[in-house]
Amino acid sequence: MEYFPAALEKLVEQFARLPGIGGKSAQRLAFHVLSLPEEEALKFAAAIVDAKKNIHCCSICQNLTDQETCTICASPKRDQSTICVVAQPRDVLSFERSREYNGVYHVLHGVLSPLNHIGPDDIRLQEQVKRVAAVQRYNGDYGGRADLK
């Protein structure tokens, strides 16, 4: 790696930090980026910055969104009283691809793993507990659609 210019070495190091990318793959990706026309390389960099600036967790379900609430939570067509609890945002995509599920989601952003010292406070479990309590309270009081905030 010391044979590369410093800027290229930094780029390789950044790619090597990505999950599943080893040293050789990081070099291949870095060389690919260098081979891109400048406009394409800038689009790539801008996409990273844009995603990092604008993507955050939905205030209701903790799924990734660029709005206050995600499109699933905001949809009046979804069954708000049925919540599918998933570990990661990519799990929502899997369910949505099935086109069979019409409820909403709660994304924990992890799973309990006592052996790895990941407990209830390390995932979005408290948000889920509050949400279920809100649904139960609303359904119990009004028997209708829950206000999930």
Ligand SMILES: [Zn+2]
């Ligand atoms: Zn949501």
